[in-house]
Amino acid sequence: MSKYIVTHDVNSCIGCRACEVHCKEKNDSPPGANYCKIITVGPYERQGIPRFDFVYMSCFHCEKPWCVDACPTGAMQRREKDGIVFVDQGSCVGCKACIAACPWGVPQWNADTGKVSKCDLCKDRIDEGLRPACVSKCVTGCLEFTTPSEASESRRQHFAEQMLRVQG
């Protein structure tokens, strides 16, 4: 796991897919390549009420990324200082080994360049002290750019507040 994590509060997500467009606009990803994607599940029924659910799928920036291990040219890399996994476009030969290796289908194929590209958490923005595009412009604030320990802290806090509210 990189130093960072993007959390997704499904209850506040409206499935508007703005994050996908913020990402595409920022990273100029070609048609068919989605560095992040909202997967819509539904409508289906839960406890007698129809529901839509939305799952935010991007890169997990693994601590031991299979894609990096699979890459024969060293194009797929893990940034030393914060663990962000990214593709060095100059070294990518388009062998697609990373695509086969990643269990979550994260690396994306760019048919225009014949290379792989993927989410790099907008590392240029992070280096400027900013947040990734998808998070920065999220319509409802359901995406959060944080660290695993902060995410855990805030989730525990939220759970405790909710529990107390339920108990009245």
Next chain:
Amino acid sequence: MKKSVYSLCGMCAVRCPLRAEVEGDEVTWLEGNPHILGGALCAKGSAGIARYRDDERPHGPLIREGERGEGRWRQVSWDEAITYVTDKLKAIQKKYGKESVMVTSRGGPFQNQYKTFCHAIGSPNYTNHDCTCGRNTHHASKSLYGLGRKGLAYDYKNARHLVLFGRNILTSLKVAEASAVVEMLRRGGKITAVDVRVTPTSGKANRFFLVRPGTDYALALGMVNEMLKQKAYDQKFIKKYVKDFSKLQSFVKPYTAAWAAKECGVDAATIKAFVTDIKQDMPRVIFHPGWNLARYKDSFYVSRMLHIMNILMGNIEVEGGQFFPKSPADCGKKGLRNVDCPKPDIERADGCGSTYPHLDKGPGLEHLLLPPMKTGKPYPIKALISNRHDLMASLPDKEQLLDYLNHCELLVSMDALWGEFTWYCDVVLPESTFLERSNQLVTQKGLKPRFAIRQQAVSPRYDTKPSWEIYKMLADKMGVGEYFPYETIEDYWNWQLEPTGYSIEDFQEKGFVELTDEPVWYDRDKLDGKFKTPSGKIEIISKMLEDAGIESLKPYEPPQAPEKGTFRLVYGRPAWLAHNQSTNNPILSQLTPGNRNNIWINREVAESLGIRNGDWVEVKSAGEYGGPLQAFVTEYIHPEAVYTDHGFGKEVPVQSRAYNKGVSDAKLMTGLLDVWDRAGGAVALCESFVTLSPCEPPADA
């Protein structure tokens, strides 16, 4: 060197506040104004950069060479185009009268300049697209409060209960509104949703009524009946501000919850439980009165009943309810000056304000200005100028529409994009996209009213111009330039700001000027004079309607049941599309598989027709039009309805991403251009029926 340019979005009609980062002459980052929206922006907004970089739009003024719609154009200079248009206008006005010119638009905060031009050249016939959108809601509001649709706004964030009749508020979204509703949910607020299908909004509801299409009025009546029965209303508020409450009581008597439940196909106990709930939550309960409620023949009365339910809640000028959007005057400030010209003393060709005294003559009704093109009655309309408004995509039944337009001698389109109307017209006066143009300053009313600015972020990529400049050129050539007293946008802004004491520098830091530090609320006990009805009260029995021979409380009539093998066509949109203006966008066109709409079909219906999820289905109108769509089979749509997204099936060959992709719902609406509601004024876009049959996929799918 990066610079921030504050502006207003132009990707849909909402016009959210923006901040653009500009390097050199390129926009490198676009976000919601951080001072208002914290950076939040919707999918369409982010694709604004792709819009201005897209070359699939008009590159300069064009005059048609071939037949209408043939797509043969002569690229001309601005001077030639303006001279051509104004010579034609003068000739048409000489032959048919000054009033034979019609100007239309999508509405919005810049329309006074279009209207000013129309009036200045002697025609009262300014209109906009609202007959396919908010007219019913507007007139319903006027009949009760004496105020237009925007005369009241909603404090969603603090509401305890939001009731949505078909209003897909989290999908047909305004950024500030959607995030306020989500914040309401976070704070424990509830949504009750009513729709003919499950949407992402109803997917967040605590209670959902899947109603038979066209029966919203029955459900609203059943709710009001139950509210009166359970005394779920604010008696003090009603006594003080409402006229003819007793007429409402006697009117709704027969419409019990049990009756409504049967009519709508829902559960009566759920209606009763809903009312019990809102009684707990009042006055912080909001009934959304409808946005695009040009749906059914009785949509005006649906909206009226939704407004009435707000009134029963006594939710006016309270937190979590409705409030009067405050103006500069409420903050002790002077308003912006705006271009204006009095309406010529000639009756409108659509009869609004005369034949139909209860229908606003402000923008009138677009669909009623079309028949005079053909019939010459009450007088001929022979020239049409449209501003960023594709009539073919928004009005129903293109065949009928063309039958009218073909009698028009001049069709002019001022649009930044191609659209079917622009492709069909005689002269294209291409407007710059919103990132390439400035506009006049606007007032945004609210609890904290402000003045806001749209400013040009980058140079126009092509030979396009902002509308204020195009109108100035047209007006000068028509001899009415004095109504547009400026040469540059800075002149224009300074002239607007003169009475206010502010200067344009005041907008640079945040993109707006806030007119108050604290939200302005009126005293709820002193609202006398705020309701602009003839009686000064909220009128359950509207004098405006009754004087026009229209009933205020209309008895319920059940909707027409679809004939066997036909289905009522309902439409909407996903969160990433603003109809036809998005479907050819380089990024937004990537989001829908194949860039084609699909069609929702009820599971049991699909099974009976032998249609499986993902199968191709020929969707056919009652006329000639139809085409193949992929079926989305689900139990979460009423069996009488099929649903599709609006804005597809475009037939403009130079729009390579959208050309002939999918099927246009508007073109499937055979016969609906002449079906409209005398009470509310709007057309009824959900009153058409289609047939379905399995088919082969299109060749390019």
